[in-house]
């Protein structure tokens with residue numbers, strides 16, 4: 026791999042001290058960042074130079090929560106709260122298979138890449154009988170688009186007949202879910218520095234999974250050395266469900282089952298009170314903040330300022346496209362700024378706070394902040410080069426505000442491990458029109474199965 030110099034742009038390193046260079050350089054060698062600094066790069070011999078004049082250079086964005094397969098079910102149940110929305114969509118989702126999932130995932134990941142995302146977290150929890158190798162299909166689609174994948178092997182084993190929310194036809198047995206989770210880790214998880222595929226274990230939620238599966242999943246994940254993920258404290262209805270069924274808050278219930286720890290991250294964390302925030306902070310449990318999805322389903326606004334002040338790791342997520350049809354991670358930076366200000370005030374959450382959770386915050390949530398999430402020598406070269414000299418942003422006082430308050434800037438380049446997968450706003454790793462056609466066909470095919 027040749028040496029690449031990105032220079033002439035505004036560099037927001039998102040390092041510990043928030044170092045920025047009004048005009049600076051980033052040097053990439055062998056997929057690793059080897060130098061970052063002000064002005065021009067010192068040694069230009071034999072390097073390929075990317076002119077970033079008029080650009081904002083940031084770490085590649087890290088998505089901490091998604092359901093890639095939902096790319097095929099955008100636009101459904103538009104005016105529902107979570108439980109009604111889930112109930113409407115379970116029948117459709119329970120007809121997916123590996124091929125349809127791979128097609129939807131390619132579309133979702135193409136849009137993520139086009140919005141600055143280099144690391145894609147996914148949470149897949151629907152595994153119908155005979156649906157083929159879904160996790161393998163997700164891994165293939167990530168390789169096709171060229172992004173880094175954090176797939177989680179999810180599961181549901183608590184059907185409606187046992188008091189759960191999903192219909193019985195959408196669930197697996199506890200043993201089957203555990204065995205398949207172990208197999209997914211053993212087949213696909215690569216713990217190496219800079220790896221392109223990691224797997225975590227992710228039973229779906231307190232209202233779709235038994236206590237046994239939650240407890241056993243935690244034991245299994247720890248024995249395999251991988252992380253744990255689930256949905257938690259998303260809605261008031263979930264609070265009521267846990268109060269009625271377990272006599273506890275979701276946080277108390279999950280802690281009881283071994284589910285708080287620095288190897289765990291939860292999607293949403295909207296309904297966390299002071300006691301819960303203190304438990305997350307004390308245990309190092311992370312949160313994936315998903316502002317657009319929380320808005321679409323009217324779930325509420327997560328207490329991100331309070332989580333950050335308490336020291337809780339917070340990352341950003343788009344969530345599945347069935348509750349966020351945009352699917353653009355870059356857009357969530359602005360959504361996070363707006364939503365959190367509605368909750369806690371105009372000076373409570375800055376554009377730099379939002380960029381931080383979208384990058385190093387997400388990397389920490391995924392346990393990869395030593396490798397990803399900031400522009401520093403020795404880190405993997407996941408770099409977004411945003412064009413902020415076009416008609417949307419020319420003349421703006423602060424390039425970081427262009428990203429955090431303005432229209433999503435087009436990408437001049439997006440590098441994953443030093444490889445450019447987006448150039449001049451277009452995906453170069455795969456043909457966008459081909460992906461769009463495949464997504465349309467797969468969406469139609471899935472709808473026809475209902």
Ligand code: ZN
Nearest residue numbers: 256292344345
């Ligand atoms: Zn979700």
